[in-house]
Amino acid sequence: MFKLAYNGNFESLPITEVFSSFLGERLEKDSRTVYVDADLMALIGVRDLWKKYPDRVLNTGIMEGNMIGVASGLALTGFKPYVHSFAAFVTRRAFDQIFISAAYNKNTMHIIGSEPGIKQDYNGGTHMTFEDVAMMRTIPGAFIFDITDNAMLLSVLNATKDMQGIFYYRLPMSEIRKVYADGSEFRVGKGNILREGKDATIIVSGALVSMALEAAKLLAEEGIQVRVIDMFTIKPLDEPLVIESAKKTGIIITAENASVNGGLGEAVSRCVTENYPVYVKHVAVKEEFGEVGPESYLFERYGFTGTQLAEEVKKAIQLRSQS
Amino acid sequence: MESDNNLKAFANDIRIETIKCLKKRGFGHVGGCMSIVETLSVLYGSVMKYDAKNPQWEDRDYFILSKGHGGPALFATLALKGFFPVNWLDTLCEPKTLLPSHCDRLRTPGVDVSTGSLGQGLSVADGIAKGFKIKGKDNWVYVILGDGECAEGQNWEAAQFASHFKLSHVVAFVDWNKRQVDGYINDVMSLGDIEGKFKAFGWYAATVSGSDTEAIKTAIENAKKEHGEMPIAIVLDGVKGSGVPEFEEMFDNHFFNLDAELADKAIARLEA
Ligand SMILES: Cc1ncc(C[n+]2csc(CCOP(=O)(O)OP(=O)(O)O)c2C)c(N)n1
Numbered sequence: 001m002f003k004l005a006y007n008g009n010f011e012s013l014p015i016t017e018v019f020s021s022f023l024g025e026r027l028e029k030d031s032r033t034v035y036v037d038a039d040l041m042a043l044i045g046v047r048d049l050w051k052k053y054p055d056r057v058l059n060t061g062i063m064e065g066n067m068i069g070v071a072s073g074l075a076l077t078g079f080k081p082y083v084h085s086f087a088a089f090v091t092r093r094a095f096d097q098i099f100i101s102a103a104y105n106k107n108t109m110h111i112i113g114s115e116p117g118i119k120q121d122y123n124g125g126t127h128m129t130f131e132d133v134a135m136m137r138t139i140p141g142a143f144i145f146d147i148t149d150n151a152m153l154l155s156v157l158n159a160t161k162d163m164q165g166i167f168y169y170r171l172p173m174s175e176i177r178k179v180y181a182d183g184s185e186f187r188v189g190k191g192n193i194l195r196e197g198k199d200a201t202i203i204v205s206g207a208l209v210s211m212a213l214e215a216a217k218l219l220a221e222e223g224i225q226v227r228v229i230d231m232f233t234i235k236p237l238d239e240p241l242v243i244e245s246a247k248k249t250g251i252i253i254t255a256e257n258a259s260v261n262g263g264l265g266e267a268v269s270r271c272v273t274e275n276y277p278v279y280v281k282h283v284a285v286k287e288e289f290g291e292v293g294p295e296s297y298l299f300e301r302y303g304f305t306g307t308q309l310a311e312e313v314k315k316a317i318q319l320r321s322q323s
Numbered sequence: 324m325e326s327d328n329n330l331k332a333f334a335n336d337i338r339i340e341t342i343k344c345l346k347k348r349g350f351g352h353v354g355g356c357m358s359i360v361e362t363l364s365v366l367y368g369s370v371m372k373y374d375a376k377n378p379q380w381e382d383r384d385y386f387i388l389s390k391g392h393g394g395p396a397l398f399a400t401l402a403l404k405g406f407f408p409v410n411w412l413d414t415l416c417e418p419k420t421l422l423p424s425h426c427d428r429l430r431t432p433g434v435d436v437s438t439g440s441l442g443q444g445l446s447v448a449d450g451i452a453k454g455f456k457i458k459g460k461d462n463w464v465y466v467i468l469g470d471g472e473c474a475e476g477q478n479w480e481a482a483q484f485a486s487h488f489k490l491s492h493v494v495a496f497v498d499w500n501k502r503q504v505d506g507y508i509n510d511v512m513s514l515g516d517i518e519g520k521f522k523a524f525g526w527y528a529a530t531v532s533g534s535d536t537e538a539i540k541t542a543i544e545n546a547k548k549e550h551g552e553m554p555i556a557i558v559l560d561g562v563k564g565s566g567v568p569e570f571e572e573m574f575d576n577h578f579f580n581l582d583a584e585l586a587d588k589a590i591a592r593l594e595a
């Protein structure tokens with residue numbers, strides 16, 4: 001069960017501390033846990049563990065492809081690897097290694113991609129991955145989680161720690177708005193209804209969840225009631241919840257900090273068209289690359305603010321009422 | 324050709340403008356900007372063929388900052404050489420800026436290749452050199468790699484390719500500043516003998532002090548005399564954060580919030 005704790009504030013505890021204490025506990029309790037990074041340990045806060053466990057916490061330096069290969073080999077000798085780099089480099093740069101060395105060999109691997117999409121703000125276009133979700137979705141049986149906040153990260157990591165397969169976690173590391181109360185629990189394949197409404201459903205994930213809640217608030221002031229679903233579990237998608245929402249509200253707006261090509265929106269669309277066709281509008285990055293700038297600018301630039309989302313919802317409702 | 328004194332002065336100006344630029348933004352990849360200043364001074368002050376008023380000039384030499392996070396140092400160099408006004412440096416990373424943190428050829432006049440995803444620049448340099456060769460041009464392509472960046476295997480694919488195709492007009496500098504994000508290269512992932520590695524791949528290779536403009540210039544001249552058909556690698560033996568002792572001594576000097584007071588102190592010292 002989860003409890004909503006949203007009031008627009010940022011998390012006070014750095015999410016990297018949630019991750020490093022989880023990892024520290026795994027390393028201590030389970031001698032099969034290993035961690036591999038490609039020169040970004042400092043950012044995710046595990047350098048102390050690197051010192052403490054020189055055998056099982058490894059730094060490859062800047063070699064993402066090699067990192068995935070090494071982690072695959074460790075998996076083949078019975079270890080449970082967690083690997084990390086920026087989302088762009090751990091997926092895009094090493095995708096064939098993830099596909100073949102890890103997935104095709106049926107290895108289990110927990111892949112942490114930090115600062116996905118516009119979360120790369122000042123690092124700009126080369127670091128900004130909008131395509132990671134699409135790539136990872138094509139891996140048969142892979143799991144994809146777009147992490148919203150601290151409570152979700154901890155719960156999802158605990159839920160998956162003894163499972164088998166390829167797990168990809170999109171991990172925001174800065175300016176994270178707190179959505180869930182500490183201790184909230186999340187289930188793989190189960191989306192969360194954050195708000196009820198009958199006029200439309202916003203299906204959203206990760207960095208945009210708080211924006212969707214803002215949009216819902218704005219819309220409520222105008223008498224429009226939207227259901228908001230945090231679909232952090234992009235794969236497996238919570239299909240029953242998507243279908244139920246289609247039936248209940250007749251309109252779905254998806255919103256994601258990722259490319260319109262192959263992301264959450266398309267996953268939802270396929271589910272809807274195959275089961276209960278209704279109008280689905282996608283808010284996502286269109287045929288564009290990333291660019292540099294502060295997060296506040298980028299949210300606006302890509303149409304991700306609460307106000308912009310609310311506008312899209314209104315347009316969708318209008319379009320629907322005309323047809 | 325600029326005299327060596329002028330190159331030293333130019334390097335000093337680049338360092339000052341780079342610090343000012345990073346100070347305005349308040350943070351950035353300070354360490355890796357500082358350690359390439361002297362090489363940029365030699366390249367743009369004396370070695371390279373370019374036209375600041377016509378950055379796309381077909382007969383220019385090309386430059387690639389493969390360690391794209393050193394962008395601000397390159398931007399300062401280009402501004403001082405008149406590719407664009409120096410006051411653009413105040414816009415680093417602002418919305419719609421033409422100067423993003425990492426090099427972007429579609430935005431910044433004088434930037435030949437977009438970089439930031441490490442490990443790709445040397446291959447692109449190979450392609451440019453091959454293009455020159457096919458066209459019968461005798462232009463050069465210069466590229467700066469980070470020492471941490473050299474861990475990316477693609478660099479060694481590019482080294483093999485350049486050697487096979489006798490791409491003698493590739494000049495690769497390795498900024499051997501001994502550090503990467505997580506600490507010292509030797510603690511993270513030891514790289515071994517960089518000069519020896521390039522030699523083993525069939526390159527002409529030499530090592531010089533990365534903070535000595537005269538030595539860098541001489542190394543390039545000597546290489547061009549002696550390399551025959553081999554591509555050229557010049558290892559820059561240096562210090563991350565170089566030229567500002569406070570930066571050099573900081574343990575995590577890859578990326579940090581640049582204290583305005585410290586920046587002013589460094590600038591004042593360099594201007595004296
Ligand atoms: C493919 C890739 N992986 C990781 C990064 C993140 N990153 C940026 S700079 C850096 C360290 C670079 O070290 P080095 O090449 O030695 O550069 P310098 O010391 O000159 O700053 C890392 C890991 C990146 N930009 N690209």
Ligand SMILES: [Mg+2]
Nearest residue numbers: 470471500502
């Ligand atoms: Mg270095």
